[in-house]
Amino acid sequence: MVLRIRTVIILVCAQLLISCFGFSQSPANSTETIIVMPFENASAAPGIHWISEAFPEVLSQRLASPNIYALTRDDRLRAYDRAGMPAEVHPTRATIYRLVEQMDVDYVILGRYNFDGRTFSTTAQILDMQHRKLLPESKESGPLTDLINIQTALAWDLLRSLQPNFSLDKRVFASNAPPVRLDALENYIQGIIATTTADKVQHFREAVRLNSTYNEALLQLGRTYFDDRQYDQAIAAFAQVLPSDPPAREANFYLGLAACYEGDFSRAQTAFNFVATRLPLPGVLNNLGVVTSRLGDNRQAAHYFQKAVQADSSDPDFNVNLAVTLTQTGDRPDAVHFLKEYLILKPEDVDAHLFLSKISDSSTPVATAKIPAQRLKSNYEENSFRQLFLGIQAAAEERLAKTDPVIHAQFHVSRGQELLTKGFAVEEQKEFRKAATLDASSAEAHAGLARTLEVENDIAGARAEAEAALRIKLFIDPLLLLARLDLRDNKAEAAAQSVDRALQLEPANPSALTLKRAVAAKLAQKAQPLPN
Secondary structure: HHHHHHHHHHHHHHHHHHOOOOOOOOOOOOOOEEEEOOEEEOEEEEEEOHHHHHHHHHHHHHEEEOOOOEEOOOHHHHHHHHOOOOOOOOOOOOHHEEEEEEEEOOOOEEEEEOOOOOOOEEEEEEOOOOOOEEEEOOEEEEEEHHHHHHHHOOOOOHHHOOOOOOOOHHHHHHOOOOOOOOOHHHHHHHHOOOOOOOHHHHHHHHHHHHHHHHHHHHHHHHHHHOOOOOOOHHHHHHHOOOOOHHHHHHHHHHHHHHHOOOHHHHHHHHHHHHHOOOOOHHHHHHHHHHHHHHHOOHHHHHHHHHHHHHHHHOOOHHHHHHHHHHHHOOOHHHHHHHHHHHHOOOOOOOOHHHHHHHHOOOOOOOHHHOOOOOOOOOOOOHHHHHHHHHHHHHHHHHHOOOOHHHHHHHHHHHHHHHHHHOOOOHHHHHHHHHHHHHOOOOOHHHHHHHHHHHHHHOHHHHHHOOOOOOOOOOOOOOOOOOHHHHHHHHHHHHHHHHHHHHHHHHHOOOOHHHHHHHHHHHHHHOOOOOOO
C-alpha cells in the first residue's frame, strides 16, 4: 500500500517537472533527507528525561528547508515497529545505523545532553550515511531555562555543517523561530510520549493553555480526540489551528473526517476544500467528493472523484465512488466502466457484482439496486508527497543552477503556472518567489505571486505584486486581479477601469467579460436611491 502511494506521488511530481521545459529527473539529488534520533540523557538530574524526545521535535522543525527534508517521529516509530523495537528503546549506534540504512536517509543526527544543576550542555554529531562517517561535534550550553534557545542554536550549527554556504546570521535564525514557552514544550513532549488517551489529553490541553497559539499541540490534541472517536472535541481542537500555519492542512483533513462522522457534511466540505485548494492529493479530492455527494451535488462530486481517479486509477475506492456517483447522475455507461475497473481490483466484492448486473440493464430502475457505500480515505499523505516532491525538484534545480538567471526564472514561472493549474498553492508560491528573486524584471513571476497571495487573502501583498507586474509589462492577468481586489473592497469604479483596460487587450476574454458583468451589477447597486 505504501509503495503504491509513493509511486502515485512520484508520477504526479514527475509530471509537474517534465511539463516545464521537458526536464526529467536526474540521478543527482541536492535535497537531503535527515532523521534526528532522541538524544541520550547523560545526567542524573531528575525530571529531564522528556528532553530526549524534545530534541527530535525542535531540531526537525528548525532544520526543515527547501533542501532538507526531516523525517517525523511517526516515520521513526514505523521503522522501529518494522524492526520489532519498542518505541521507548534507546538503540546503540550500531543498531541505529542498521535501522536507518533501511529508511534511505542521507544523514542521522545523534546527540546527548547533560545538566550539572547549573548549566545545561548538549553535543550533536551528524552521521553521513553515504560516506559512512561522523562529522565533527557541535556543542551548545546555557541555563536550563534557555533550553529552546540552546536547541535553536544547535540547529544553526548543524545547518552550517550540512550546508557550508548557509549564510543566515545566527541571531536572525533564532529570531525567526516561532516562540514557544518551555513549560508548554514540556507538556507537548509529555503528551507525545504518553501511552494513554487521558494522559495525552491532559498534557496537550495544558500545552495549549500555556501557549494558546501552539498549533502543533492543538493538532495533536485533535488527533488524540479523533483516535478516541470524540469527534466533537476533535473538531473544536482542529478548528483552533491557525489557517496560515502548516499544521492547518492536516488539521482540516481530520476536521473534515470528524465532521463527516458527526453528520455535519457542510463543515466537512469546507474543511476538505481548505486542504484541496492548497494540496490536492487524491485522497483529499476523494473525501471532498464523498461529502459533496452527501450534500446532494452529485455532478460536482463526480468531478472530484474523476480528478482522484486521474491521479491514481489503481485505487479501488476512487473507482467505486465514481461509479456510484455517475449512476446517481444518470450516466450509466461510464458508471459501468468504472465499476468494472473496481472489480478488476476487488473481484471478491459480491455486492459490487450484483450492483453491476443491475446498472448494466438499462431497463432496471436504479432504486432497485443496492448501492455500495462511498468510501472515505482516513490517511493523510502530505509527508510522502513533500519528501518526493523535494527530491525531484532538487534534481531540476541542480541542472539549472549554472544557466542564465532569466532562463532559470522562466523555468520557475512555468513550474509555478503548472502547479497553479493543479492547485498546489504552497508549492506554486515558492516557485513564483524564486522566479522573482532570480529575475526581478519578470512580470509573469510577479503576476503569479500576486495570484497566490490573493488565494491566501493577503490583499495588500497581492495588490503590490500585481502593480509591480504592470510596471514591467501591460497584460491581462494582473489587471483582472486588481479588478477583483477593487470589487472586493467595494471600489467598483476602479474595478471598472481595470476591466476596461483588460478588455482592450483581449476583448473576448471570458474571465474579463464575467468580471465586467459583476462590476456592472455593483455599479447599478450603488446607483440605486436609498429607501425613504
